[in-house]
Every structure is written in C-alpha cells, then in structure tokens.
Amino acid sequence: MNLSPLLARGLAAGLALALLLGSSRALAADPPAASASAPIQRRSPPFLAPLPSGAAPLPPALSSPPPPVHRTRLVVRLDPVAHTLQAQGQVTWTNRSQRPVHDTFWHLYLNAFQHPRTAFLRSRLGEGRGDQLPSTWGRIKLTRLAVRSPDEAPSRAVDLLPSLAPHSPDDPDDQTDLRAPLPAPCQPQQSLVFDLAFEASLPSLVERTGFLENFHMVGQWFPKLARLRDDGTWSHFPFLRLSEFDADFGDYDITIEAPPAYVVGATGVRAEERTENGVRATRFLQEGVHDFAWTAWDQFLERTETLDGVPVRALYPRGHEPAVRRQLDGLRVAIPCMRRRLGPYPYASLTLVQPPAGAGEAGGMEYPTLITTGGPWYGPPWLRTAEAVAVHEYGHQYFYGLLASDEHRHPFLDEGLNTLVEGLCLREGHGDGSLLAAPGLSLDFLEAGRWMGLGAGHDHAIAHGAASFPTAGHYGRLAYFRTATLLATLRGAFGEAPFDEALQRYAQAFRFRHPEPADLVAALGQVDPALAVALDDGLSRRGWIDFAVTAFQPGWTVIARRGSLRLPVTVRLRFVDGTTRDERWDGTSEWVRFDINEPAELQAVEVDPEQRILLDEDRSNNARSRERTRVGRATLERGLFWGGLLGRLLAP
Amino acid sequence: MSRRGWATLVLHLGNLLPAAPVALVGASLVGALWGEQGGDGVLWKPGGAYLLETLRLLAPTGGALAWMAPWYLLLWVVTGVVPQGLALGLLGARADEAPWGRGWRAVPALVVVLGASLLGRVVALALCLLAARALGASLSRFSDPVRFWGLAPLVLIALGLLGVIQALQDLAAAAAVRREERGPGALLTALEVLHRRPWAALGPWAWRAALAWGLLGGAALVGELGGGALLRQGALLAACWLRVGWWCRALGLIDGAPDPRERPPTSER
Incomplete structure (x- = not known):
C-alpha cells in the first residue's frame, strides 16, 4: 500500500513554511583522552536466540518457487452491470507443514463490506483511506465447498458447507474468517481437493476493491485458504481496517469472463483468450504467487514496454498518458535498482493499473505481478510522487511478494523495508532531488520520510501487529517511515556497503519464503552485532537517539548520546588554523569528551556532519562554534521578498 | 529624487514593513537553530536535510502562531491603504501644497474603496466557481485532461475580472486623492472613467x-x-x-474625467 499522498500533504504544508523562512591537528588522545565508561549491558533481541558471534546461518536461496502449497483453478464471470461475480473451480491443497491438520480456515474478505458491523467497517480509524462506508454493500457467498482426495470423483466429495462457521470470536457479525473442519485429518504432504463455487457482489470502491461505474478492481474476491505455518497452525484473521494479508505460495489458473468491450488485466500471464456467445474469456496463469487480483474496465487504454527484461503492461484511463509515462519512468529506475539490490524479478509479466479519477481507493496497492498506482493525470515535473508510487508498489513485488512476510502481524517487514528501498532507488535515479527537484531546492525522499518517522516514535513501538496501531496515521508513520528511517540510520552508521550486502542476502535467502522479524535481525546482524541490538531496540522498544554537543571550549568539548540507541558516529573537529579532523566514536557510552592539547584551539565541533543518523531527534544541537550567527540573513531577505510579494497581492 | 521616485519608495517600504517582523522572527529562529553551523546557508544544501529539520522543529511554533495569521493578514490589507494614500498623495498633490496631507485625508475613502473591491472580488470568484461547477458537470463524460482544459477559460475569465476590479479600485483611489472624493463618489468616478475610456x-x-x-x-x-x-x-x-x-496614468485619467461637482445642472443645458 502506498502512503505518498500523506507524505506529499505533509511536505506541502512544510514547504509553505519554508518559503516564508526563507579540518585538524593532533588531539590529546587518539582514541579520545577521556570518555564515559559506565558499563553497558547489552540485551538480546527478543525475536531470536542470542546472536551468534559470527554469521547467522541463512537458509539456502531458492532460484525458483518451491512446490506449491495449492493449485487454484477458477472460472469467474463478471456481470459489469450488476457488479457481481459467479465462479466455480477447484483448489488442490497440500499440507506442507510437519503436523496433521484437522480443519481449514477460509478468508471470505468481500464479506468485510456486507454491513456496517463487520470488523473492518466498525474500525474506521481516520487519517487514511477506507474510512467511507460503501454506498453499495459487497458480499461473497459460497454455494459449494466440498473436499475429496485427488483421486476421487467430485461426486464423492464431502460437503463442508454445513460445518462452515465464522471464526471471529470478538466479532459475531463478521464473516470474513471461517473455519471448516475436515472429515479426516490431513497428514503432512497429503493433498486434498476442494471443489468450490461462489457468488459475490462487489462493493462500491472501498479500500482496494469494488467498482466505480464500469471500472472494476477485483481484489480479495475469492474464498482463500489461510496460510498454514510449518508448525501446523493457521495464520488466519478477519479482514481488518489496517491489516493486509498473509498467504501461501501457490499456482493460479484463473479464467475471467467479461463482455468483449472490457479490457481485463490480472495477476500472471495471459495464456489464452477466446470469445464465444458475446463473452470473452481470458485465461491467466501464474506460478509461485500468493494472491490473485484483476481489473476490468471498458475504458482502459493499454501500453506495453519491456523494462530491464520485464514485460510491463500499463492499463490507464484516456488522458492519463503523462502520469503513466512518469510511472513507467519510475519503474525504469526501480526494476534494475531492485534487481541489483534484491535479486531478479522472477515473473514473466507485470501489470500496472492507473485507476480513473474518483477511484482513488483502488490505487496505490500491490498484488503479485499487478500493481495499482494513482494520482491525477498531471503533476508538476519537479515533484516525483507519480514515480514514487510506482517504485513503491513495484518494491512490494519483493517485500510482500517474494519475501512473503505476515503483513497482519509484522507490517513493518514489508512496508518499512520497502519504503527504505524505495527511497534508495529514487535516490539512485534522481540524486538529492529524489522527492522534489525545483530550481535551488532539492528534497530527498528519505529525509522527508524522516519527518514522518520521527513524528510518532515515542508513542508506540514499530513492531506491532497491524490491528494494534491506534490510528492509520500511527500505522503509516511507524510501519512505513520510522522503520525506513531506522534502517537508513543503521545503514549510515554501520556502513552502506555491508548493510546493502546483508539486505541482499536476506532478500535472496527468504525469496519464496515467509520471513519473520528474527530473520531480518539475524541477517542484518551479520554486519555488526551492535546493529542487531540497535535494530531490535528501534523496532520493539521505541529506541531513539539524539546526539548533542553539550559543552564546548577552545581546549575541549563534550558530546552526549541521549536516548537508548547506541550507534557509532563521526565527530568533526575544526581548528582555528582551518584544519579539520574526523573522529569516530562508537557511541556505546553516554558521553565522550575530546581534550585538545595542541596549540591550535578548537574553532567548531559537529557531530554526524554528513547526516547519516537520520533518526537523530534534533540536529540543531549537533554543532557548536566560536562564531555564532544570530540572524539568518538569507532567511531574512527571502522573508522580506515573499512578504513583499504577499503584500503586492494583498495590499490595495 | 522625483515625486514618482519617492512614491515608489513609500510603496515599497509600505509593502515590506508588515513583512519585516515575520521575516525577522523567522530569521532569528533559524539563526538560533543553525547559528553554530555557519548560519542559514545550510538550509539550501542539496537533499534539504536542514530545511526539513527546520520545518519539523519549528512546526509547533508555526502551529501555535497560525491562529493569528488571518488577523495579521487582515491588518496587513487594511493598513496597506496608508502607503497607498501617501504615494498617491505625493503623485497627486498640486505644486503649491504639502505632499503628505492630501494622502492622509484620503485614507478613510481608501478604506471604503478597498472594502468594495474585496467584496467585488469575492462575488466575482464565487460566480466563477459556480460556473466552473456547472461546466464541470457538463464535461463529465470527457477525459480528465479535456475537463481540465475545458475549465481553463474560466480561470482566464476569473483573472480578467480580478484585473478589472483592481484597475477600478486604483482609479477610485486616484479619484479619492486627487478630487478628495468620499468612497462612493470615488467609485462612481472610477466607473465613469472605465465606462468612457475602457x-x-x-x-x-x-x-x-x-x-x-x-x-x-x-x-x-x-x-x-x-x-x-x-x-x-x-x-x-x-x-x-x-x-x-x-x-500616474490613473491620476491623469481622473483629471480628464468630468467632475460631477462642476457639472452644470441638466436644465441649464
């Protein structure tokens, strides 16, 4: 999901204010002569056993998808006037866990929109999309759910419908998470076939799915088996307002029937298309994915391009060519950037959907091999939000798609990592102006995200399940931006190259798997055990940091590290003779003092002169100098100019 | 320096004066933040790290002061008639009279003219918005760019209307100073000038x-x-x-317009 609009709105407000404001000699000791030496007791991350002193073992990388947990074959017909679906087919499912399974859990997430008392619609939280009640309710009804062995005829299947029951203890009115007991335990590696048929009504567009006039965005539309973990427990949960998804990898074979005038885009590769009796059936195939979404509209225009070897199909409304061109420019940067950082994109197609005006609820969303973007057809060329949305959603092909973490329990694992890589790739493509590049002014995406990330750091820890954030704003600021800011800080503090290599190892080791937070901590901890400690503190204990120069004299200076995070940092000492010297402080103690014994006295001192510690709570206390400017002259002049301009506009 | 030069200076200072306290407070705050790091030059470094940090740190201060912004702007607008009056007084005073008096005396009339002008602008913009809504609804079957460009003429019309109102306001201000007319009279004179020589x-x-x-x-x-x-x-x-x-030109146009006070009664024509 994308939060660029939130970032852009915050930025716009900030920019309005911005317009108004318009080297070294030898030291006494090297390392520093005196430093605080209070014993530091390190804690172990709660996500994993104490970190090994060397490299933690990562699973071997998979070059292709593992054997599928399920093969889902469905034929679905869209009635674009009634906005309904009718579908039937089979799900062949294999118990890949280590334990026998006695029941199954099914997600019927379109039922989140069937009345205002569902868990989803009761929790309208503000500060985000999906807060409007749909004007047309949506629902899904299973008309057949029966189970059999693969070698049995469908007529011998055991009907599961009578025993199918909602399983949302706190929400008796919610029918999005249902339990179906099996007639007999399913042993490890045993397969079952579920024959199913269902009818669904799409809601008016609300949070990712639904219709707007003839436009249909069809996500979370079929009865979907929950994910079975290795230990034989199910990852199942009702559809909640802030929560996204968790599912097993499988193979999809979906045939979509719609009137011939409708252009259909979907997860996977178009394998077959035929028109009979006034209905066009398009068959999509995709292996090694954990969801399937599609769209159909009779107004779509289409453009195809191959970007870095990836065939991209863009579907968009008439007149939106400028926006789509910029989104494709974003992908032109993102696809090779993420290939280098995270490994190759393994699928043979990528579909980009730009929803029409008024269908914003369908935009900014990721599904395997299908992403939706959004925003107006126009946009100032100096603001890169159109590119950023495309880069972000494409990044989800890795963090969520290939590295299929549990978005319900650990949203930071996909959103936070993805926001970091989004920022790095935008920076790779556009330099310092990765978010905004106007004459004389450039803004970096991650720097702007830092503002958001620092905004809620003391309220709530990052490492929470999606449903436990108090508002959508907290969810966005913490799961997306504070995580990205924390990771960018660790990257800056412990070294960009080793961090990037560790992230690459993580991305390759957990490709086609379901990584947990402990896996991330272990993988990044290979850079430095102190990084793992800081990462854990930042994720789960509201860890924070503020470097400050607390005392400054010509012969000595004191730097303090406020907050719980212990990070190495550079201290730049500038002397009266014009020379400078960079000192590395490991940041483990609470403060450090530099005593100068050489004739040249200190002129100034600055902590983190290259702004690598993005999480630093207050950068204004990072420096002291013998010379001090009391009034910002450039700000005064700019203030007078913009004030004069305003006066010209306002005054008679 | 010529009277035109003095008038320009008065107007310029009049524009800057209300901006100065805001700019000075802003510059001092920025100085307090970055004064030890070489001053506010850091704000414009590539990437915007310092600029964004400034905005973040000062956002609570800005938020706390935001309530007074509309009042300050209103005061700015209203007090703007003083430099306008003084500048017009300098330009419009006869050779034998003190340059400031005429401008001071016109200030009450200028306030009335300003009020009428603001009212006219609000009405013009409201009409344009209503027209845009109606036009937008009629263009709903077209693509987004067609709708956008379809509304562009209305933007031009709105700008044109605002321009005409501004010109009218200036003519009325010139009449208020040159002829020492009261607000309504000055407005009527301006309308007559605009009507005769648009x-x-x-x-x-x-x-x-x-x-x-x-x-x-x-x-x-x-x-x-x-x-x-x-x-x-x-x-x-x-x-x-x-x-x-x-x-200067507006004063000339006012001089060329018939003075209603000197106009002979209709019956004597």
Missing part, C-alpha cells in the same frame, strides 16, 4: 501588471539559481515602480 484605463494597467508579475515570478525562480537577493529585491522595487507609473 482601453485607455485597462491597457496601461494590464501591461504593467503582467510585467510586474513576470518580474516577480522570474526573480522567485531564477533568484534561487544565483544572484538571488539583488534580483529579488530589485524585482520588488521594479514592481512598485510599475505600479506607481500606473497610478
């Missing part, structure tokens, strides 16, 4: 306004690339010079 009134206003805004916009953009302060302040001064030039 192009002679609107043409000189329009090209000067377009040039002034072009200069200001250009300075805002190009000034960020280099030579900023000189360019920006020069553009502000030039815009005032152009405005004063238009006021």
